Amino acid sequence: MPAPAYALIATDLDGTLLRGDDTVSDRTRGALAAAVAAGARHIVVTGRPAPRVKPILDDLGGSGLAVCAQGAQLYDGVRDRLLWSLTIDRDLAEQALGKIEAEVGQVYAAVDQDGVEGLTLIEPGYLMPHPTLPAVRVRGRAALWERPISKVLLRHPSLSDDELATVARAAVGPLATVTMSGPGTVELQPRGVTKATGLSLAAERIGVGAADTIAFGDMPNDVPMFAWAGRGVAVANAHPELKGVADEVTSSNEEDGVAVVLDRLFR
Structure with missing residues (x-):
């Protein structure tokens, strides 16, 4: 089997993977499943703290890692535990x-x-x-x-x-x-903590480099993650600051923007 287009898919949640009603569409679920079947890994990278991420991971199958709290936490969805956590003084x-x-x-x-x-x-x-x-x-x-x-x-x-x-x-x-x-x-x-610092540590843990990572987001807190990843994709509803540094702009979160790109890459 050929290597996947990207070994790691990093997705923000609110405004990106999730629709306005906090759900993941069937099309997006299918696109993620196809990417994983092709050999890619999926990691959620979100500002939400771990307790607010667990229900979403459970809904998606409960597997995998999640970078939470803007990079301050790495959460193991299978074992329901934090692999690391940084606090602000x-x-x-x-x-x-x-x-x-x-x-x-x-x-x-x-x-x-x-x-x-x-x-x-x-x-x-x-x-x-x-x-x-x-x-x-x-x-x-x-x-x-x-x-x-x-x-x-x-x-x-x-x-x-x-x-x-x-x-x-x-x-x-x-x-x-x-x-x-x-x-x-x-x-x-915490000073110096961003989604990029959290994602880079998570990627190192699973043996994936920045060049093999594609990241999806919608807000300025995703800018460092885009700078780190090999490719950054902003959804159409993204903040102008993020669109300005994105490699690509896809459809909105309500129009399955993540799935549009994943279908092109993995199906």
């Missing part, structure tokens, strides 16, 4: 929030707790960008820091995501990495 995260608020006024924050059973905690005023994802509302910000966390999520009452991300990067400096992973989702994560 909670004191530094609190300092970073203070620096951002000194520039733009009050922001509303949430955190993803570390671990396979970690919760998403949201402070008063924070609105979940994905209303289907479970979250626990706490009384005040101090409760966000009670347990180790993988990242902090931010929203501002009037600034756009791009505006908030720009201000946050300038204000935070070396305290944390700032990224934007979806509508209403600006995030602080």
